Amino acid sequence: MLDIIIVNYNSTDHLIHCLRSVKKSLNGSDAGIFIQDNASTDGVNRILSEFPQVSLTVNPDNLGFAKAVNKALEQGTGDYVVLLNPDTYITNGFFESGMVFMHKHPDVGVIGPKILDNDGRLQNSARGFPNPLTAFFGRSSFLSRMFPNNPFTRRNLLSLRSDGKTPMEVDWVSGACMMVRRKAVETVGLLDERFFMYWEDADWCRRMWQSGWKVIYFPVTSVYHYVGGSSEKKLFRPVIEFHKSGYRLFAKYLDSSLSFLKPLAFTGLAVRLGCVLLSKIARYGVNLFKKHFSLKKFKTDSYEKERAEPIKDSIPLEIKLL
Structure with a gap:
């Protein structure tokens, strides 16, 4: 079974x-x-x-x-x-x-x-x-x-x-x-x-x-x-939990005679966490800018198209017949 x-x-x-x-x-x-x-x-x-x-x-x-x-x-x-x-x-x-x-x-x-x-x-x-x-x-x-x-x-x-x-x-x-x-x-x-x-x-x-x-x-x-x-739906928590669990695993199996390494490991993981979070924030900002720019361009193109269409339709009939 x-x-x-x-x-x-x-x-x-x-x-x-x-x-x-x-x-x-x-x-x-x-x-x-x-x-x-x-x-x-x-x-x-x-x-x-x-x-x-x-x-x-x-x-x-x-x-x-x-x-x-x-x-x-x-x-x-x-x-x-x-x-x-x-x-x-x-x-x-x-x-x-x-x-x-x-x-x-x-x-x-x-x-x-x-x-x-x-x-x-x-x-x-x-x-x-x-x-x-x-x-x-x-x-x-x-x-x-x-x-x-x-x-x-x-x-x-x-x-x-x-x-x-x-x-x-x-x-x-x-x-x-x-x-x-x-x-x-x-x-x-x-x-x-x-x-x-x-x-x-x-x-x-x-x-x-x-x-x-x-x-x-x-x-x-x-x-x-x-x-x-699942985890990509949250920006920060998965990264934080990843580093927290990484430190927990390190501390769990560290020989007691090497316990003095814990602060060093904690500091190193904290620095790494900060770098990863900054990188995520930067990528999020870039993606947000791209979406905003794309949306703005879409609205501009749509506006120009809407402006052009009425002009075409409003051409006097006698001119169209020429």
Whole structure:
């Protein structure tokens, strides 16, 4: 039996497309589908008309990702659990091939498929555990985009080492789509709810390794992920939560003898946060200006067109006949 858990926050349009792909990929197989909605305002109840079989829980407040997932984990009983973001699209064969692989490899606690952007580009969802250099050579950092094959980025983005078809051990895989063995969850425990959003997947995978469970990148199947289907609706909070959770992960696993590094890490993340926020504000301002300029140009063109049309219509009949 398979359980599928999706946490939704104002991404119901994406969620509907996701559920359609889930239904197609299941191809009639049984699965418990648990939707945890974190107080969305975009009409999440409309999914029930098309998917009456899903279990929908509408939370009165935004509980965060980890806490919402934990609520669903306690509802289900399946031997395997799939965590999905609502802005993902499942390709055919993912559920079946994933469960077959995990059945054949009982020491595997988590697998993560190859995740692609909606335009087909690799999303680098298999990664190494973060270190101080991750801030500069992470998945979306400037240096990684400019020099994708540098050794620091390749150490962090482990999916770059994959041949695209062979399962391989990695430190952690993205929670945007992962299949987890319930027996491993019972050993390791639920997600750490102190992570409101981001980095809870890295923490879970670290605990899996610490408890003797392997984490595998499984590029045999692919999943498409429209990045930020929920978080892009907010300008600042996702960025702030990302850095807060990053510091929480660093502090959680820092050896007590190195506790003096905490202020340094906090300061570094604060500076990085400030830079990212300023960049977002600048991009937002540019986009706002472009929209305003485009709207103004549209109004001007429309006005000129309206002025020209009456003149044409008002030409005296005798002149038209000449």
